[in-house]
Amino acid sequence: xxxxxxxxxxxxxxxxxxxxxxxxxxxxxxxxxxxxxxxxxxxxxxxxxxxxxxxxxxxxxxxxxxxxxxxxxxxxxxxxxxxxxxxxxxxxxxxxxxxxxxxxxxxxxxxxxxxxxxxxxxxxxxxxxxxxxxxxxxxxxxxxxxxxxxxxxxxxxxxxxxxxxxxxxxxxxxxxxxxxxxxxxxxxxxxxxxxxxxxxxxxxxxxxxxxxxxxxxxxxxxxxxxx
Numbered sequence: 001x002x003x004x005x006x007x008x009x010x011x012x013x014x015x016x017x018x019x020x021x022x023x024x025x026x027x028x029x030x031x032x033x034x035x036x037x038x039x040x041x042x043x044x045x046x047x048x049x050x051x052x053x054x055x056x057x058x059x060x061x062x063x064x065x066x067x068x069x070x071x072x073x074x075x076x077x078x079x080x081x082x083x084x085x086x087x088x089x090x091x092x093x094x095x096x097x098x099x100x101x102x103x104x105x106x107x108x109x110x111x112x113x114x115x116x117x118x119x120x121x122x123x124x125x126x127x128x129x130x131x132x133x134x135x136x137x138x139x140x141x142x143x144x145x146x147x148x149x150x151x152x153x154x155x156x157x158x159x160x161x162x163x164x165x166x167x168x169x170x171x172x173x174x175x176x177x178x179x180x181x182x183x184x185x186x187x188x189x190x191x192x193x194x195x196x197x198x199x200x201x202x203x204x205x206x207x208x209x210x211x212x213x214x215x216x217x218x219x220x221x222x223x224x225x226x227x
Contacts, residue, residue, distance in 0.1 A: 170202060172203050
């Protein structure tokens with residue numbers, strides 16, 4: 001019985017993709033999401049919502065009632081509720097651009113979706129933080145940032161901050177931050193920087209040696225560190 005249901009769901013999904021492509025206007029990219037503990041998969045197109053749960057259970061396949069694909073918001077179906085947020089999300093093998101929470105028949109699953117992070121297009125490596133919110137950083141303490149394999153590591157004078165990151169269409173989003181807990185003589189740079197990291201940044205390149213990370217609550221100016 002189960003072996004018949006899943007191919008039917010897949011064929012319906014493909015039909016939904018074909019339908020959305022034939023309608024006038026720009027094509028809408030599907031949302032592809034998955035979780036690892038337990039393993040599950042979700043595909044959302046303007047026509048269909050398909051969830052494959054853990055344990056070989058039959059797929060839940062239903063019509064998309066709004067014709068939209070959530071990138072940063074909520075989609076309510078008959079049995080499936082999707083909450084998606086633009087924020088870096090780490091899986092075992094990759095980092096993606098969205099955190100996704102799916103509730104199916106009252107059971108909630110946590111996972112990741114959206115585009116895979118390929119690292120900063122400006123190039124991975126070490127950067128010096130020149131200023132925070134327009135305030136120049138002192139030279140007597142470390143103000144650094146590095147972007148390696150989907151992880152951001154940053155020091156703003158005292159503690160080290162670590163978090164997953166993702167970059168898509170010049171928007172840099174940072175996931176949950178872990179940090180050391182040293183007492184700092186002047187924590188103002190760190191406090192301002194950590195507050196800014198809570199929101200996605202627009203990345204502005206200044207030549208090939210500097211970038212500005214800017215959002216509604218903060219601005220960080222970074223220069224590539226020369227060795």
